[in-house]
Amino acid sequence: MKRKGDISVILVDNHPLVLEGLRAVLETYEHIKVVGTAEAVQAGLDISTRQSPDIVLLDINMPQISGIDAIELFKGAAPSTKVLMLSMHDSREYISASVLKGASGYILKDVPNEEIVRAIETVAAGGTYFSTGVSEVLLQQRRKQDNDPLPITAREREILTHLAMGRSNRDIAGLLNLSVATIETHRKTIKRKLGVSTTADLTRIAIEHGLTSAG
Amino acid sequence: MKRKGDISVILVDNHPLVLEGLRAVLETYEHIKVVGTAEAVQAGLDISTRQSPDIVLLDINMPQISGIDAIELFKGAAPSTKVLMLSMHDSREYISASVLKGASGYILKDVPNEEIVRAIETVAAGGTYFSTGVSEVLLQQRRKQDNDPLPITAREREILTHLAMGRSNRDIAGLLNLSVATIETHRKTIKRKLGVSTTADLTRIAIEHGLTSAG
DNA sequence: AGCGTTCTACCCACTACTGGGTAGAGGCCC
């Protein structure tokens, strides 16, 4: 029986073998209760609606409905349920998509059992869990900023920031008390150095390098 | 003494009281060894260089050098060290900045002791830890996309995507086999609907809503 | 049938940006 303090979990994976393996691992932990397993998203949703589990361990590769799309369905079926994705891939697209859809964590299938348990505990406690390789992917933007600083001068960076915020050459000239011609020259130099030709490109690069934010 | 499997931690906070409180809490756990404490970033760096701890627990509000800037310094002083931020604020700016600079986690000072320990264990194991309120903030972009869909038509969204990728009206006209005038009309309509007037604004909105990515 | 919306396309005058130059003043390095 599930007792107070226990964590209820349902497992959704289209491979019966993985399902049984996970159940066997998790059952060795007293405070984790596997209250259901399903080999298809729809069956999982039915269980989830009835049981409102603390955690859904969801395989990302599901036939019919993809695991990514299923995240929202599970959140809809039982709003208090946290979704923890289980995947064989550490591809950036999957991870970002999972986070955007509201998953609380993303772990790889080849991690040690203890890490799966740790992830379940962490997510149940209201945290997020992304396993080793995955956090590297999430922090990828940082590496880009570190390893690949923009090859432009400080003044040019300043101009670029204004440009990316939607200001015209004339606006910037006014702000910085410079001639419009000067801003145009800077703009040309920046474009040449960065190898782009449009304002949209400049804006994307500025956001990418943290000079301004999208939101 | 630190033994194999133990987690070595140094604490950096400019409040001696917090420092002592943390030390007292962590010392009740056998596998966590506090190998140093510092009330200033520079002193913390000195310790970190000598000890190469597994974890630096770093207060975000430090005088002189901000905790955010200190993240990079600690990563530089001992590359294998993971930085776990400790903060009283769950503001979006702090959290994003921390993640971008390379912090492996962000926890609030008012969380229960067990959560701090859990965070330390998780980060030491190579994961990331963001406590309850914090993960909400990280998932904020998702909410923006869900609650605030762009009030434009599918065709306009398509045009917007191309614009944000740096394509000119003429390029897009060519791609979609339309007249340049049509693209200009769409562009005007999109700007009016979104209440902006420049390409940079369009690009920022497109990225914000996931139509294209910054990188 | 009548209405609203979307997608398409054009007109016009105006402004902004582009891409090719050149160039002087000041700072830094060797």
Add this chain to the structure above:
DNA sequence: GGGCCTCTACCCAGTAGTGGGTAGAACGCT
């Protein structure tokens, strides 16, 4: 003291985008 870079600023001709219109064809809804 000569060389290199940065920041400033201008010239010019050309192209692109702006912001104000209008408008027809197609579609769905009632």
